[in-house]
Amino acid sequence: MMTLLKVNQITKSFGKFKALNGVEFTVNEGEIFGFIGPNGSGKSTTIKAILGMLKTNSGTIEVFGKDAWTQAVEIHENIAYVPGDVNLWPNLTGGEVIDLFLKLSGTKNNEKRDALIKKFDLDPTKKCSSYSKGNRQKIALIAAFATNADLLILDEPTSGLDPLMEQVFQECVLEKKREGKSILLSSHILSEVEKLCDRVGIIRKGEIVETGSLNDLRHLTRMHFVVQTKEKLTALEQQVGVHDITIEEDTYHFQVDSKEVSNVIKYLGQFELMKLESMPPTLEDLFMRHYGEDIERGE
Structure with a gap:
């Protein structure tokens, strides 16, 4: 080329x-x-x-x-x-x-x-x-x-x-x-x-x-997971590569480092899941990774 x-x-x-x-x-x-x-x-x-x-x-x-x-x-x-x-x-x-x-x-x-x-x-x-x-x-x-x-x-x-x-x-x-x-x-x-x-x-x-x-x-940033379960995800916060956990009733939202996605999916396999969604990071996610603090300061 x-x-x-x-x-x-x-x-x-x-x-x-x-x-x-x-x-x-x-x-x-x-x-x-x-x-x-x-x-x-x-x-x-x-x-x-x-x-x-x-x-x-x-x-x-x-x-x-x-x-x-x-x-x-x-x-x-x-x-x-x-x-x-x-x-x-x-x-x-x-x-x-x-x-x-x-x-x-x-x-x-x-x-x-x-x-x-x-x-x-x-x-x-x-x-x-x-x-x-x-x-x-x-x-x-x-x-x-x-x-x-x-x-x-x-x-x-x-x-x-x-x-x-x-x-x-x-x-x-x-x-x-x-x-x-x-x-x-x-x-x-x-x-x-x-x-x-x-x-x-x-x-x-x-x-x-x-x-x-x-x-x-995209490997430099994180995947976004949405998981709906019938039971509590025990020890989720202890899993390597899991960040920013929020819980709304029976639905969990969290971020996963790309290199740890396979291990996190294996962990989730222990539970009875009603819904599992994973979304690749957007360019905005990547951009904010580099600029988040500067944008907040008004750069």
Whole structure:
């Protein structure tokens, strides 16, 4: 599998503040890579470096095998970028802006452009000064999805979109994947990342703390068990790997370390069970494992 984007041990400091410290990940051909982390974790700084807008202190970034800083102009011929807060020319209409972006990218596909305008329910005749934040996002997304770019870099792209338009966005992302395109998706909507992404990278305070597929990462967290019994589960709290037990009448809720699941199921086999449910950890569970304390402090 060909690697389109390779971020290798990059660092970036602003004065004494170290915004990025050894950030490293790859995005492969035909892959959707989720890049997640709270505000201030280094997502946007990393993306600016990938786009050649920011020079790193050390490390390398290669896009299509080219240096992101010295060959940025060539790289931009084959990428599409959507920021989280789109600013447009106020005196141009939405349609004029879309056409301008497509002309700059060397794309001429009016049929695809018109289909996307209809899909996103955008009135392209209005001037940009009259658009809401959500409609400005739609313009940038339509322009990006209408291009033939091999790599799409989407930084919080659904900011301001309503749930119906978020669904349309997800359909467009999956369509791009079917076309063999690659997508770097930075998002705070964990359900969106979980639904779309082949692999995820979690960044915390300028460092990548986990990278891998959801299946790769799920062993790092706990399964949720719901057990309904006719008798008391004696010594449940003494079982290795069992945490956070709550009891509601005859129903037990608890967490189990993934590596201890088999042993806990053997233990439960001693009892007469009316119901046994086990749910795999979600991306949100994994995210909270790394960020719980920081989010509570308002990070």
